[in-house]
Amino acid sequence: xxxxxxxxxxxxxxxxxxxxxxxxxxxxxxxxxxxxxxxxxxxxxxxxxxxxxxxxxxxxxxxxxxxxxxxxxxxxxxxxxxxxxxxxxxxxxxxxxxxxxxxxxxxxxxxxxxxxxxxxxxxxxxxxxxxxxxxxxxxxxxxxxxxxxxxxxxxxxxxxxxxxxxxxxxxxxxxxxxxxxxxxxxxxxxxxxxxxxxxxxxxxxxxxxxxxxxxxxxxxxxxxxxxxxxxxxxxxxxxxxxxxxxxxxxxxxxxxxxxxxxxxxxxxxxxxxxxxxxxxxxxxxxxxxxxxxxxxxxxxxxxxxxxxxxxxxxxx
Amino acid sequence: xxxxxxxxxxxxxxxxxxxxxxxxxxxxxxxxxxxxxxxxxxxxxxxxxxxxxxxxxxxxxxxxxxxxxxxxxxxxxxxxxxxxxxxxxxxxxxxxxxxxxxxxxxxxxxxxxxxxxxxxxxxxxxxxxxxxxxxxxxxxxxxxxxxxxxxxxxxxxxxxxxxxxxxxxxxxxxxxxxxxxxxxxxxxxxxxxxxxxxxxxxxxxxxxxxxxxxxxxxxxxxxxxxxxxxxxxxxxxxxxxxxxxxxxxxxxxxxxxxxxxxxxxxxxxxxxxxxxxxxxxxxxxxxxxxxxxxxxxxxxxxxxxxxxxxxxxxxx
Numbered sequence: 001x002x003x004x005x006x007x008x009x010x011x012x013x014x015x016x017x018x019x020x021x022x023x024x025x026x027x028x029x030x031x032x033x034x035x036x037x038x039x040x041x042x043x044x045x046x047x048x049x050x051x052x053x054x055x056x057x058x059x060x061x062x063x064x065x066x067x068x069x070x071x072x073x074x075x076x077x078x079x080x081x082x083x084x085x086x087x088x089x090x091x092x093x094x095x096x097x098x099x100x101x102x103x104x105x106x107x108x109x110x111x112x113x114x115x116x117x118x119x120x121x122x123x124x125x126x127x128x129x130x131x132x133x134x135x136x137x138x139x140x141x142x143x144x145x146x147x148x149x150x151x152x153x154x155x156x157x158x159x160x161x162x163x164x165x166x167x168x169x170x171x172x173x174x175x176x177x178x179x180x181x182x183x184x185x186x187x188x189x190x191x192x193x194x195x196x197x198x199x200x201x202x203x204x205x206x207x208x209x210x211x212x213x214x215x216x217x218x219x220x221x222x223x224x225x226x227x228x229x230x231x232x233x234x235x236x237x238x239x240x241x242x243x244x245x246x247x248x249x250x251x252x253x254x255x256x257x258x259x260x261x262x263x264x265x266x267x268x269x270x271x272x273x274x275x276x277x278x279x280x281x282x283x284x285x286x287x288x289x290x291x292x293x294x295x296x297x298x299x300x301x302x303x304x305x306x307x308x309x310x311x312x313x314x315x316x
Numbered sequence: 317x318x319x320x321x322x323x324x325x326x327x328x329x330x331x332x333x334x335x336x337x338x339x340x341x342x343x344x345x346x347x348x349x350x351x352x353x354x355x356x357x358x359x360x361x362x363x364x365x366x367x368x369x370x371x372x373x374x375x376x377x378x379x380x381x382x383x384x385x386x387x388x389x390x391x392x393x394x395x396x397x398x399x400x401x402x403x404x405x406x407x408x409x410x411x412x413x414x415x416x417x418x419x420x421x422x423x424x425x426x427x428x429x430x431x432x433x434x435x436x437x438x439x440x441x442x443x444x445x446x447x448x449x450x451x452x453x454x455x456x457x458x459x460x461x462x463x464x465x466x467x468x469x470x471x472x473x474x475x476x477x478x479x480x481x482x483x484x485x486x487x488x489x490x491x492x493x494x495x496x497x498x499x500x501x502x503x504x505x506x507x508x509x510x511x512x513x514x515x516x517x518x519x520x521x522x523x524x525x526x527x528x529x530x531x532x533x534x535x536x537x538x539x540x541x542x543x544x545x546x547x548x549x550x551x552x553x554x555x556x557x558x559x560x561x562x563x564x565x566x567x568x569x570x571x572x573x574x575x576x577x578x579x580x581x582x583x584x585x586x587x588x589x590x591x592x593x594x595x596x597x598x599x600x601x602x603x604x605x606x607x608x609x610x611x612x613x614x615x616x617x618x619x620x621x622x623x624x625x626x627x628x629x630x631x632x
Contacts, residue, residue: 109430155475158470257444281447281448
């Protein structure tokens, strides 16, 4: 059994070799360093690099399982994996904590007016009159009710917020006060002070949101995107912000990444930009390796996987 | 029964008059507008203005109860109230939500490096490499375990943090993983990534923290003060920050308020200042009026008060 990682895993390398003494592990710093012969022979691949495309899969004839260390699998050739019957697991849940922390960092930056407050400090103004909005009077609506929004909704409840979750069927989910069908969203947006996209990129979510969505929101709405940038075209989100269909947005993901210096988003004064970093965490590699370990034990025993198996048809 | 408020209460004025038709309410915009005769006759006072000093109490011979709409009662002449047997209730709990929101706004601003991130946005730099610290690996220590730290600790637990509370006796309190005696704090500080002062100002807490405290903390500690500024002298906190005994501080309260433009705190690059605003909230007046209502019902029936009664000896 040959397992190849397209990145170095630090302390986790020794850990994996100790846990699985009969498995051969090879760790490369970059996909370009992978020898052709190794690629032909490998059984399992660890990566979350965009180099893993259709041609890469074709050059890996023995590949049976990809342990993807990120959550979003949209850059992978899913049809090809299905055709070749290659199993895919992802890092679902690994990033829920970090993404939730970033979400509340955004929300509190906005609700507590931290940028204005910091300007006052720089101007040495002691303004005791400032009154800020309170989260316990706010309703937060999540597009998506998976592992990440469930974690975030638990924190929202601790802050006393009202939580609404939208998913395909409208089924009830832990930590959400109310759940509805995504398809009914236009008639629901007015209830939300904050709308958060946490949907994965799939054929069904590509450009799911249009100008119509933003027009249906309250003009005081704060929009947050920590899912995938392709949920809305750059043109539509810029138009919505410029025309104040919504009050402001915090965006971590974009239709094109990295964001170009010429992006019209940089010219708006009601958008706050981070660089697709809300999933980054010092412990992610460790957490994803724990998922790999559980799965590998089963894979060696029975050829099956038990955690975070991606449905190749659904794409998550 | 004459109840005088030294501030206007908006919608709450009509509400109180409707709830208590047999009580006379008078609402003034400012203490200076209060007629001497009214002051002599009033039974109950609603205020949180520093004008309520010893002379003011002397000029209010009929006063039986002060319904203080703030939590901190340190500006009141407590000895005089005790001597005159004037009851005192405060706004404890009214500000817990707002203060907790500000606390996490501070912590997430720091942990998620929001100021650096915003600078990158302004420089149009898309830096996908940033990795930030995670709250679920952090320990937060509260000096004080009352209503406000209990509310904040509940949110800290939702973020997965370890919570330590220090109080006079070291008794266990809801939402704190561990509690210890305040007197033992020097040997406990090393456990804390974040130290938050939420203690009221009393004779026992005045300048409770000294340089020795900050030297005993980890040099990576984040210090937050949302209690009272007199917990530490300006000189000591400035020295601790300048000499990096701690990493940084978020301060909402100060030994002297308003903070002078000449304050040395404004010259430091590891302190973030707000203007004693973390208790401000649009619903505070409404919440404090609900406490007044409960108490007034009992006061009219039996002369006793049931909620938020301040121990005049302890000062909270």
